[in-house]
Amino acid sequence: MLSEFQGSCHCGAIGFSYRTSIAPEHWSIRACQCSFCRAHDAPSTSDPAGSLEFTASDPDLLNRYRFGLRTADFLLCRECGIYIGALIETGKGRFGIISMHALVEAPENLAATEPISYDSEDIAERVSRREARWTPVKTNL
Numbered sequence: 001m002l003s004e005f006q007g008s009c010h011c012g013a014i015g016f017s018y019r020t021s022i023a024p025e026h027w028s029i030r031a032c033q034c035s036f037c038r039a040h041d042a043p044s045t046s047d048p049a050g051s052l053e054f055t056a057s058d059p060d061l062l063n064r065y066r067f068g069l070r071t072a073d074f075l076l077c078r079e080c081g082i083y084i085g086a087l088i089e090t091g092k093g094r095f096g097i098i099s100m101h102a103l104v105e106a107p108e109n110l111a112a113t114e115p116i117s118y119d120s121e122d123i124a125e126r127v128s129r130r131e132a133r134w135t136p137v138k139t140n141l
């Protein structure tokens with residue numbers, strides 16, 4: 001059964017709708033150990049069989065931040081500073097992750113968060129991992 005989860009920054013300017021049929025106790029929740037994700041304390045999740053839509057009530061408030069290998073946009077609100085998720089566009093389409101802490105209501109019985117480091121990846125490995133594991137994105141933000 002497909003469930004939908006809403007996410008939002010603090011002021012509500014940007015957000016997401018995440019659809020997945022995975023029960024929360026089986027979500028893959030990753031605490032990426034890069035300095036960006038650690039500083040935001042932002043574990044993330046995704047479902048390659050789900051779907052994800054990012055929204056921006058005011059596109060001017062959407063800040064796309066790139067760093068490291070610069071392969072994805074990390075989406076932050078210019079007004080309130082909250083990080084909501086990330087988006088990559090490849091030859092196979094658009095894929096995204098959500099920040100668990102941007103969920104409006106965290107589901108009960110969530111799976112444990114797993115610390116993980118992607119430091120050793122090169123660009124090709126990073127892109128193919130995201131194509132395989134991240135959630136297909138519908139919107140054209």
Ligand SMILES: [Zn+2]
Binds near residue numbers: 012013077078082
């Ligand atoms: Zn905001």
